[in-house]
Every structure is written in structure tokens, then in C-alpha cells.
Amino acid sequence: MSSILGTYARKNISFTKGKGSYLYAENGDKYLDFVQGIATNILGHCHEHLIEAIQKQSKKLWHISNAFIIPEQERLAKRLTDNTFADFACFQNSGTEATEASIKIARKYFHKIGKPEKNRIITFKGAFHGRTLAALFAANNPKHTEGFGPKVDGFDQVPFADHEAVKKAINKNTAAIMIETIMGEGGIKVVPDFCIKGLRDICDEHGILLILDEVQCAYRTGNFFAFEKSGIAPDIVPIAKGIGGGFPLGACLVTKKVSVGMTPGTHGSTFGGNPLACAVGNAVLDIIFKEGFLEDVKKKGKYFDEGLNKIKNKYPKIIGEIRGIGLIKGLKVLVDNVEFIKKLMNHKMLTVKAEENVIRLFPPLIVQEKELDEAIGKIEKVCEELS
Numbered sequence: 001m002s003s004i005l006g007t008y009a010r011k012n013i014s015f016t017k018g019k020g021s022y023l024y025a026e027n028g029d030k031y032l033d034f035v036q037g038i039a040t041n042i043l044g045h046c047h048e049h050l051i052e053a054i055q056k057q058s059k060k061l062w063h064i065s066n067a068f069i070i071p072e073q074e075r076l077a078k079r080l081t082d083n084t085f086a087d088f089a090c091f092q093n094s095g096t097e098a099t100e101a102s103i104k105i106a107r108k109y110f111h112k113i114g115k116p117e118k119n120r121i122i123t124f125k126g127a128f129h130g131r132t133l134a135a136l137f138a139a140n141n142p143k144h145t146e147g148f149g150p151k152v153d154g155f156d157q158v159p160f161a162d163h164e165a166v167k168k169a170i171n172k173n174t175a176a177i178m179i180e181t182i183m184g185e186g187g188i189k190v191v192p193d194f195c196i197k198g199l200r201d202i203c204d205e206h207g208i209l210l211i212l213d214e215v216q217c218a219y220r221t222g223n224f225f226a227f228e229k230s231g232i233a234p235d236i237v238p239i240a241k242g243i244g245g246g247f248p249l250g251a252c253l254v255t256k257k258v259s260v261g262m263t264p265g266t267h268g269s270t271f272g273g274n275p276l277a278c279a280v281g282n283a284v285l286d287i288i289f290k291e292g293f294l295e296d297v298k299k300k301g302k303y304f305d306e307g308l309n310k311i312k313n314k315y316p317k318i319i320g321e322i323r324g325i326g327l328i329k330g331l332k333v334l335v336d337n338v339e340f341i342k343k344l345m346n347h348k349m350l351t352v353k354a355e356e357n358v359i360r361l362f363p364p365l366i367v368q369e370k371e372l373d374e375a376i377g378k379i380e381k382v383c384e385e386l387s
């Protein structure tokens with residue numbers, strides 16, 4: 001019996017090594033890994049540049065308190081802010097901490113400008129923002145909140161894609177709207193550009209903040225952030241997962257205007273942004289910022305889309321919809337998604353489920369076309385088996 005608390009329904013398999021798009025099981029079997037730690041190993045397993053960065057940093061300095069200046073953290077913050085809407089980055093260890101920090105920053109902003117009554121956040125049904133208590137009750141998914149009451153107050157939930165409901169929910173206590181640019185756990189539901197723009201307009205009209213949770217989708221769509229296509233600028237953006245390439249790292253990005261309440265002592269994290277984590281975060285950016293890298297992600301995303309759509313057209317009773325942008329994809333299947341995932345695993349391909357009977361596909365951004373072909377071939381085989 002395992003001594004680990006049983007909070008995961010783990011598959012009965014473990015892996016001894018990984019390289020790029022592949023994982024190797026204890027018995028030597030090779031798996032095409034499109035889980036990648038759930039959208040986390042953004043450059044695949046054991047990327048040479050990340051190995052080099054972590055080895056180099058591990059010989060210099062692992063951890064030091066945020067009471068001191070951390071040059072690797074300064075550099076990462078500068079690169080993240082020079083290249084985005086944000087003026088400041090606040091480092092965390094995970095996505096849920098990044099969303100928590102976002103909630104805190106939004107509330108503190110209004111407190112600082114003399115409107116402390118503005119402390120409620122509008123969120124959306126089907127959202128996922130993490131597992132800390134506030135993040136849980138922000139998403140308010142009964143599957144996750146049951147038994148964890150009392151409810152953390154401060155969130156007003158509205159149906160997804162219902163701007164009228166958003167407008168109705170806004171009152172004198174509203175501080176912000178928080179939404180994932182692409183709903184990940186909810187089923188790779190892309191919020192269309194016109195909706196993002198519409199939410200920005202609503203926020204501007206009411207003098208409230210827009211928080212775009214990009215924990216799962218940042219760097220993956222072929223733009224640095226998924227929201228960039230819409231042309232708007234948010235106020236606060238939590239990120240994590242891919243930004244550390246598999247090393248625990250999260251951050252909350254924020255504009256100067258909205259950061260005013262966050263003075264010394266208002267927030268902290270022992271590990272958040274330590275030298276080791278930031279060295280890896282910087283190494284990830286070295287690759288992401290390479291000329292043409294994100295353009296290439298767009299091309300690969302399109303290539304993958306074409307292949308997936310061919311299968312969808314051939315098996316319309318099995319695959320209902322292809323969702324996602326770039327290299328964050330969802331297959332909405334018309335058969336049981338868990339059964340489909342099991343069959344893919346029999347064909348040595350790893351994927352992960354989401355709500356709405358969706359199968360999530362997270363190829364690493366360094367995936368090769370022949371590996372996308374391999375994935376398409378395996379998905380097609382499963383469709384054949386289920387026909």
C-alpha cells in the first residue's frame with residue numbers, strides 16, 4: 001500500500017526517464033507524452049538548455065530569502081514585463097498561488113484607493129483556478145468544493161459566455177472579473193477575442209479590473225499570451241505551469257497602476273522566485289524568445305489542427321469537435337473520453353481528460369511534425385477501434 005495520501009486516482013505505471021516528447025516506462029515501453037505534466041514541461045522532458053541552466057545555477061546558489069535581492073529573479077521579472085502589458089511580476093511556486101495573489105492584488109488596489117467596499121470578483125461557471133480555498137470557491141465547482149466549507153466569500157459566479165449576466169452581476173462591491181483566456185480543466189474552451197474585448201469594455205465602463213488566468217495557456221498558442229490576439233491589455237495575469245518548464249514556478253503579472261497597494265509586508269512566499277526556479281524560468285524564455293520560435297508553434301498548431309480535423313471528418317460519430325489554439329488542444333469526443341484515453345494509452349500515447357468529455361493534448365512546443373503525425377495516427381487507430 002502506498003504511503004501517499006490518496007488524493008489522486010493514479011494510473012498503475014511509473015516512468016524512469018523522459019526525453020522531448022517521450023516518456024520511458026519502468027519496463028522500457030516508450031510513450032508519446034502529450035500530457036507533459038499537464039501543460040507544464042513546455043519544452044518537453046529534459047531539454048538540454050534547461051539541464052544546463054539548472055546545473056549551472058545549482059553549483060552557485062539554490063535558495064535565498066526574498067529579504068535579499070535575487071539577480072535571477074530581477075532578470076526574469078524584467079524580461080516578463082519588458083515583453084508584456086505588465087510593469088511588475090510577483091513570483092510564486094504554483095498556479096493556485098498565482099491566482100490567489102491576483103485576487104489579493106485586486107482587492108488591495110481598491111482598498112488603497114479608498115474604495116474598500118470593492119472586494120468581490122466575478123468568475124465563470126466551469127472555471128478552474130487552483131486548489132487553495134479562495135481559488136476553489138472562486139471556481140465553485142461542487143466536485144472540488146464539497147466538504148471544504150465554509151465557503152470563502154467574495155466571488156459572484158455567472159454562466160460562461162453570458163455578457164448580460166456579467167453586466168447584471170456587477171454592483172458597487174465588484175472589484176474585478178476573473179476568467180481563464182482558455183478554460184483548461186473546463187474543456188479547452190477558448191474565450192473568443194470579441195468576448196475578451198467585450199469583458200475589457202465592461203471593466204472599463206465600470207472602473208473594475210480584468211484578471212486573465214493564463215496558468216495553463218501562456219506561451220502555448222503561438223503568442224506569448226493567449227489574450228494577445230484580442231488586442232486588449234488586462235490588469236492582472238497569473239501564470240505558472242509552462243513558465244518553469246517543469247520546475248515549480250508561478251508568477252502574477254500586474255500593471256503599475258494596480259500594484260499600488262502591494263507594499264512591503266503585504267504578500268510573500270518563502271520559495272517564490274528562488275534562484276534555481278528563476279534560472280530555469282529564464283532558460284525557458286531564452287528558447288521562447290528565439291526568433292521565429294512562437295511563429296513555429298503557430299505553424300505546428302495549424303498542422304496538428306489539419307490532421308485532427310481530417311480524423312474528425314472521417315469519424316464524425318467519434319470526434320465531435322477540435323478545440324484550442326496552437327499547441328493547446330482539446331478533442332471533444334462523442335464516446336466516453338476516459339475509454340478513449342485508455343485506448344490511446346494501449347497505443348502508447350498519454351493524454352489527459354477535461355470537462356465536457358474532452359481529451360486534452362499538450363504536445364511540448366519543441367514537438368516535431370513526425371511526432372504530431374504519430375499522435376494523429378494513434379488517435380485514428382482508436383477511432384477505428386471504437387467505430
Ligand SMILES: Cc1ncc(COP(=O)(O)O)c(C=O)c1O
Pocket residue numbers: 094095096097099128129130131180184185213214215216240241
Ligand atoms: C487555469 C488554471 N489556473 C490555476 C491552476 C492551478 O495551478 P496549480 O496546479 O499549479 O496550483 C490551474 C491548474 O491546472 C489552471 O489550469
